[in-house]
Amino acid sequence: MESATNTASTVRIRASELEGRGWLNTGGADLDLEKLRGKIVILDFWTFCCINCLHVLDELRPLEQEYKDVLVTVGVHSPKFEHEADPVALAAAVERYEITHPVLDDPELITWQAYSARAWPTLVVVDPEGYIVAHLSGEGHAAGLASLIPELIAKHEAKGTLHRGDGPYVAPEAVARDLRFPGKVLPLADGNFLVSDTGHHRLVEMGPDLATVIRTIGAGTKGCSDGSAVEAEFNEPQGLALLPAEVAAQAGYDVVVADSVNHRLRGITLATGAVRTVAGNGVQRLLEAGPARVDDDGATASSTFLGTAPLEIALSSPWDVAYSSVLGSVVVAMAGTHQLFGFDPAGGAVTIVAGNGLEGLLDGPADQAWFAQPSGVTEDANGSIWVADSETSALRVVKFSDAGASGERAVTVETAIGEGLFDFGFRDGDAAAARLQHPLGVAVLPDGSVAVADTYNGAVRRYDPATKQVSTLARGLAEPSDVLLDESGDVPLLIVVEANKHQLIRLPLPKNALQVDEGAVQTQRPKTPVAAGELALTVRFSAPTGQKLDDRWGDPTQLKVSSTPPELLVAGGGTSVGLSRSLVLSPDVPEGVLHLTARAAACDGPENVNGEIPDHAACHLYQQDWGIPVILDAGGANELVLDLRGMD
Numbered sequence: 001m002e003s004a005t006n007t008a009s010t011v012r013i014r015a016s017e018l019e020g021r022g023w024l025n026t027g028g029a030d031l032d033l034e035k036l037r038g039k040i041v042i043l044d045f046w047t048f049c050c051i052n053c054l055h056v057l058d059e060l061r062p063l064e065q066e067y068k069d070v071l072v073t074v075g076v077h078s079p080k081f082e083h084e085a086d087p088v089a090l091a092a093a094v095e096r097y098e099i100t101h102p103v104l105d106d107p108e109l110i111t112w113q114a115y116s117a118r119a120w121p122t123l124v125v126v127d128p129e130g131y132i133v134a135h136l137s138g139e140g141h142a143a144g145l146a147s148l149i150p151e152l153i154a155k156h157e158a159k160g161t162l163h164r165g166d167g168p169y170v171a172p173e174a175v176a177r178d179l180r181f182p183g184k185v186l187p188l189a190d191g192n193f194l195v196s197d198t199g200h201h202r203l204v205e206m207g208p209d210l211a212t213v214i215r216t217i218g219a220g221t222k223g224c225s226d227g228s229a230v231e232a233e234f235n236e237p238q239g240l241a242l243l244p245a246e247v248a249a250q251a252g253y254d255v256v257v258a259d260s261v262n263h264r265l266r267g268i269t270l271a272t273g274a275v276r277t278v279a280g281n282g283v284q285r286l287l288e289a290g291p292a293r294v295d296d297d298g299a300t301a302s303s304t305f306l307g308t309a310p311l312e313i314a315l316s317s318p319w320d321v322a323y324s325s326v327l328g329s330v331v332v333a334m335a336g337t338h339q340l341f342g343f344d345p346a347g348g349a350v351t352i353v354a355g356n357g358l359e360g361l362l363d364g365p366a367d368q369a370w371f372a373q374p375s376g377v378t379e380d381a382n383g384s385i386w387v388a389d390s391e392t393s394a395l396r397v398v399k400f401s402d403a404g405a406s407g408e409r410a411v412t413v414e415t416a417i418g419e420g421l422f423d424f425g426f427r428d429g430d431a432a433a434a435r436l437q438h439p440l441g442v443a444v445l446p447d448g449s450v451a452v453a454d455t456y457n458g459a460v461r462r463y464d465p466a467t468k469q470v471s472t473l474a475r476g477l478a479e480p481s482d483v484l485l486d487e488s489g490d491v492p493l494l495i496v497v498e499a500n501k502h503q504l505i506r507l508p509l510p511k512n513a514l515q516v517d518e519g520a521v522q523t524q525r526p527k528t529p530v531a532a533g534e535l536a537l538t539v540r541f542s543a544p545t546g547q548k549l550d551d552r553w554g555d556p557t558q559l560k561v562s563s564t565p566p567e568l569l570v571a572g573g574g575t576s577v578g579l580s581r582s583l584v585l586s587p588d589v590p591e592g593v594l595h596l597t598a599r600a601a602a603c604d605g606p607e608n609v610n611g612e613i614p615d616h617a618a619c620h621l622y623q624q625d626w627g628i629p630v631i632l633d634a635g636g637a638n639e640l641v642l643d644l645r646g647m648d
Contacts, residue, residue, distance in 0.1 A: 015126045040153070051335045074103070123135075182499055197237075378444055416465070429470060443494075445509070460474045598624055
């Protein structure tokens with residue numbers, strides 16, 4: 001397909017055929033564009049590791065339901081990680097996330113390349129005649145699609161090219177289980193274990209044998225309702241943190257739950273199973289806060305204060321929680337904004353502990369550090385917070401200095417294992433060369449080493465901070481999503497949440513850990529040939545019908561640019577308004593990755609008599625992060641055009 005980003009908007013571009021290894025959710029049938037003719041088609045290019053892709057799945061659900069007789073969503077699964085190319089793993093992900101539309105398995109990125117996709121997620125809208133009408137990158141496009149779809153319906157009903165009726169989705173056969181894609185596990189004082197039964201949208205208390213169900217908390221239906229153990233509702237709950245007794249007494253509940261899809265923290269009273277919302281207003285947080293406070297001595301303060309009205313603060317896909325004795329608050333792995341938040345159950349304060357909201361791997365002071373979908377957190381004996389940073393396949397650690405006279409603590413972020421967004425593998429040995437693959441859980445072992453649920457490698461790994469060596473404790477597991485040290489018996493054991501086998505298992509701590517080297521690899525995406533020197537960068541954005549760029553406080557667009565390695569970008573980096581930038585690439589760096597973040601704010605009309613946006617208008621933020629691999633080539637392009645929201 002000729003790329004729409006290089007074609008005038010007046011030229012109608014025929015959609016390319018859908019090619020891949022096979023189809024899911026079609027009852028075994030293969031689909032092609034001819035079979036979809038007469039329907040409005042949304043191609044959703046996704047990969048199941050990506051939190052932004054999961055957000056888009058939820059954004060599309062109401063549209064799929066409202067326009068089910070004319071709209072067909074086709075998920076094009078184009079994997080980032082090696083494990084995601086496994087058809088069994090993909091089938092499990094389609095079940096896990098309750099996807100109710102056809103999914104094309106595109107492991108070789110054939111269809112991805114045909115549509116010139118450059119980021120996860122990317123949406124391409126195809127009209128009933130088979131022509132591309134929109135390219136949308138990132139999340140937050142539901143409002144724009146809600147205005148575009150009726151326009152297409154009216155146009156093609158008038159032309160006689162719209163065909164109403166059932167779509168090609170065929171629901172798979174349901175399977176009954178005690179647990180369904182469990183996420184995290186928490187030990188309780190009585191010897192039982194509390195498990196986030198993520199796929200059933202509830203919590204399950206299990207006996208010491210990890211098999212006996214003692215009770216359930218939550219109705220088991222997707223939703224967000226407070227109340228008793230039988231009335232309350234969750235939406236894909238994940239992390240669990242037990243509060244110290246004195247904190248629980250002040251807060252009035254015992255356990256904090258990361259209710260991921262609801263973008264909330266929930267509180268559980270163990271005596272009754274009652275559930276309450278303790279933080280989050282249910283609106284997905286899209287913008288990171290400003291820089292952290294700085295002490296007089298220049299050190300980054302321990303947190304950025306967001307407020308003490310926690311139910312009014314937006315969160316974004318909280319994935320794990322752990323109580324920090326140093327901060328006196330719950331540390332939240334805020335996967336959706338690539339940050340660590342803090343939540344004080346007693347006082348209600350919500351803070352940003354580390355991460356500036358940019359996606360990637362960058363160490364340093366807390367307000368300057370980058371994370372990428374942090375998904376597991378735990379505290380060690382020194383009060384440091386270990387982080388499973390999933391999208392960089394990294395193990396990170398957040399360290400706190402002693403409190404100064406002001407009471408503030410300097411906070412720094414370091415990387416123990418990991419290289420970057422596109423580097424992963426299965427390699428033990430020296431930590432500098434070791435590789436993980438999308439880890440989701442961490443636990444501290446008796447000797448101070450750290451166990452990692454190395455999810456996409458199906459393994460549990462061990463990192464020794466003293467020797468900076470990595471080894472393998474267990475392998476052959478089915479997407480382990482959490483790991484826990486169990487010291488309830490005579491010898492310490494590991495409890496592993498084996499998500500794709502819907503179970504918890506105990507494993508011994510081996511005396512002699514394995515040494516595995518299956519290599520280090522990179523995400524196999526085509527590198528864009530670009531010429532050294534000046535590179536003109538343009539991000540296209542067209543506000544949806546009925547919306548206008550929100551320029552009440554200046555330019556409502558923003559572009560952030562950086563690179564890996566930093567030496568690749570000689571000029572043009574940093575953050576500024578506008579969606580175009582002149583970059584200068586070094587001729588001495590043969591290849592690298594350009595990291596780009598684009599944002600645009602638009603508000604609903606109608607406009608007032610002066611053509612201005614009224615104060616009561618609903619506003620929408622459009623944003624996307626790109627990590628674009630480039631290779632320097634004398635004959636390469638000297639311009640790069642991307643679509644945040646491009647219309648044809």
